[in-house]
Amino acid sequence: EIPLSPRVKRIKPSPSMVARMRAQELKAQGHDIIDLTVGEPDFDTPAHIQAAATAAMAAGETRYTPVNGTPRLRKAIAAKLARENGVTYGLDQITVGTGAKQVLFNALAATLGEGDEVIVPAPFWVSYPDMVLACDGTPVIVACGENSGFKLTAEALEQAITPKTRWLILNTPSNPTGAFYSATEMKALTDVLMRHPHVALMTDDIYEHIRFDGGEPVSPVAIEPRLAGRTLLVNGVSKTYAMTGFRIGYGAGPKPLIGAINVIQSQTTSGAASMSMAAAAAALEGDQSFVAEARTAYRARRDRAVELLNGIDGITCQTPDGAFYVYPSVAGLIGRKRADGRELKTDFDVALFFLEEAGVAVLDGAAYGLSPYLRLSIATSLSDIEEACTRLKRASQALN
Numbered sequence: 001e002i003p004l005s006p007r008v009k010r011i012k013p014s015p016s017m018v019a020r021m022r023a024q025e026l027k028a029q030g031h032d033i034i035d036l037t038v039g040e041p042d043f044d045t046p047a048h049i050q051a052a053a054t055a056a057m058a059a060g061e062t063r064y065t066p067v068n069g070t071p072r073l074r075k076a077i078a079a080k081l082a083r084e085n086g087v088t089y090g091l092d093q094i095t096v097g098t099g100a101k102q103v104l105f106n107a108l109a110a111t112l113g114e115g116d117e118v119i120v121p122a123p124f125w126v127s128y129p130d131m132v133l134a135c136d137g138t139p140v141i142v143a144c145g146e147n148s149g150f151k152l153t154a155e156a157l158e159q160a161i162t163p164k165t166r167w168l169i170l171n172t173p174s175n176p177t178g179a180f181y182s183a184t185e186m187k188a189l190t191d192v193l194m195r196h197p198h199v200a201l202m203t204d205d206i207y208e209h210i211r212f213d214g215g216e217p218v219s220p221v222a223i224e225p226r227l228a229g230r231t232l233l234v235n236g237v238s239k240t241y242a243m244t245g246f247r248i249g250y251g252a253g254p255k256p257l258i259g260a261i262n263v264i265q266s267q268t269t270s271g272a273a274s275m276s277m278a279a280a281a282a283a284l285e286g287d288q289s290f291v292a293e294a295r296t297a298y299r300a301r302r303d304r305a306v307e308l309l310n311g312i313d314g315i316t317c318q319t320p321d322g323a324f325y326v327y328p329s330v331a332g333l334i335g336r337k338r339a340d341g342r343e344l345k346t347d348f349d350v351a352l353f354f355l356e357e358a359g360v361a362v363l364d365g366a367a368y369g370l371s372p373y374l375r376l377s378i379a380t381s382l383s384d385i386e387e388a389c390t391r392l393k394r395a396s397q398a399l400n
């Protein structure tokens with residue numbers, strides 16, 4: 001048997017991917033399952049973006065690419081960041097990776113050593129703590145409860161910072177809660193960071209266009225330009241343009257950091273896929289009407305999901321500002337008993353109960369670092385959301 005590394009033993013597979021596989025397995029066995037674990041848009045990639053990928057291949061763009069991304073794509077990213085986020089980056093301050101996920105990982109791999117701490121507000125996207133662990137760092141999880149809108153406060157940030165802190169990771173709007181930091185809330189956090197020059201900021205803006213209150217995206221560097229030298233802005237095309245399979249994400253930040261990320265990438269995957277980069281450039285440069293259409297659809301689903309969930313005894317659900325998830329509390333179901341007498345002790349038990357008794361696959365809040373909650377994806381049809389909530393209600397009513 002080949003021994004495994006301490007690195008891989010420290011981490012686990014992404015719980016959302018595991019749950020999704022489990023739901024698909026049950027479906028394949030003939031069970032009627034509504035899968036609300038999915039973290040990707042249910043829309044097709046817009047036709048003009050697909051066409052750009054095909055055209056690129058026909059034009060011979062099928063070879064190795066520059067490690068940091070094609071100049072055309074980096075130009076499109078720089079233009080997007082200036083246009084939408086009010087921040088200016090040169091082409092040598094931008095790197096393209098195989099998804100935002102790779103950019104985040106590369107950045108941690110390029111900067112963390114043993115014992116270095118990374119502040120991760122909870123609930124968090126499941127990959128952050130494991131990425132930190134994989135890169136020999138220590139995740140410092142800061143619980144951000146419902147009463148602060150699931151958001152990190154300036155006081156909590158201040159308390160979490162130690163001399164070993166290297167990064168704060170902020171995801172806004174957030175997966176799983178949809179929480180979005182307003183300009184005022186962001187300023188309160190950047191003010192704290194200004195007092196701690198050894199702490200860098202990683203912002204994951206992947207859901208920036210899936211926002212429901214109409215306001216502009218809020219980039220910390222636009223709010224506090226003095227942080228530009230220690231901020232890595234991470235974004236991608238997966239969620240905004242329904243391009244999850246293209247695997248294109250990007251980072252913008254100070255040149256030395258971007259250079260180090262490029263070194264890691266050059267020794268792992270090399271440059272991202274040529275046709276995907278052409279498609280991503282077309283997405284950023286082209287007609288943006290899909291973005292607004294998708295947002296309108298997500299808003300209708302969010303409103304319906306929140307309404308129906310709040311109509312279930314034992315469940316309460318805040319209205320998320322963005323992203324395509326809802327994160328209801330199931331505190332009122334904990335302690336209740338299934339027909340066979342088994343008690344629902346944790347949100348994992350609740351998620352399993354809903355899978356087995358309601359045929360609805362959801363994720364437990366424990367996977368996201370804050371219990372007792374569930375994460376339900378609304379990146380699925382309105383009729384599926386309605387049917388799922390009807391089933392959850394029926395199943396909950398059968399609890400003792």
Ligand code: PLP
Binds near residue numbers: 171175244
């Ligand atoms: N960041 C967050 C918060 C996410 O939820 C996801 C996908 O689930 C990603 C990053 C990964 O995005 P990409 O497809 O660009 O790797």
